[in-house]
Amino acid sequence: MNDRDDTENSHITRLPDPAALSSGEFNRSRRTRLRILGAGVAVLARDGYKKLSTTGVAKEAGITRAAMLYHFGSRAELIEAIIRHVTRRRIDMYTAAMEGLPHDEGFLERAVDIAWEQLQTPEFEAYTELSLASRTDPALRALMEPALAAFDRARREAALGLFPRYLSDSVEFDLRRDIVRFLLEGVAQQDGITFNREERTGALLRFLKLLIGTQEGVALLRKVARGAHEDDAA
Known part of the structure; x- marks a missing residue:
């Protein structure tokens, strides 16, 4: 303790x-x-x-x-x-x-693993x-x-x-965090994966890592985050 x-x-x-x-x-x-x-x-x-x-x-x-x-x-x-x-x-x-x-390049992947652990x-x-x-x-x-x-x-x-500046200063910083946190918390709280649990949770973690860490995923997150900022400013 x-x-x-x-x-x-x-x-x-x-x-x-x-x-x-x-x-x-x-x-x-x-x-x-x-x-x-x-x-x-x-x-x-x-x-x-x-x-x-x-x-x-x-x-x-x-x-x-x-x-x-x-x-x-x-x-x-x-x-x-x-x-x-x-x-x-x-x-x-x-x-x-x-x-x-x-x-390094593995920072986000390890951050997802830590969140799940x-x-x-x-x-x-x-x-x-x-x-x-x-x-x-x-x-x-x-x-x-x-x-x-x-x-x-x-x-x-x-x-x-704790995050590198290039991540914490990005427009999609909060959206990245929310997606990881609330998707994983939902899985953990519901505990509804009753078969192929290891395979399915592994797939979810891999999906999250692709979504928040690849160029294509980041481009999508950035588009959504900028849209949210524009809506708030309107």
Whole structure:
């Protein structure tokens, strides 16, 4: 588990760090909170939102329920903390995976692979559970909406600093990112590929790489992106 402070991204730091120390607390309190939050992510990913409980998370974390409630006093407080934690974690994981990626001809292909790999994690599964549950739970939706907005802006801000300038400065930059992100997230969330899974997901990944990385694909994306800019300006 990564417990470094997230200070690089201005959008994601608008979500308070749920493991931050209060005045006079020792570092072990932060480690305990991170342990609890990691356990909450694991329970969400494995068992789903409805089965998330303070008792279950405490058991997963290997601590007493009383000890867990000292840090997060109710299920609602725990859920709010998990939302903030998993949002920050996903940006942190993305940045760590993309940092140092060579700015060579294979950059975009590797970026697609990283995007897909990170959708196979407990963090994304927990995020999906929370997102889906928030559609019919107004209280949860009120917590998720700022987290979703922070994630969207923070992911873009991170990409601007991680992608080669010739890509981040291009008119189709956001369209490229949206196509990759939302197509892959849709596949991961629906999980509807029930036969020839490896072959079909492989074909989707190859298609994405061709669409965003070949001259023909980029020309099409550029045309669509410029059309969107013209519509916005009209």
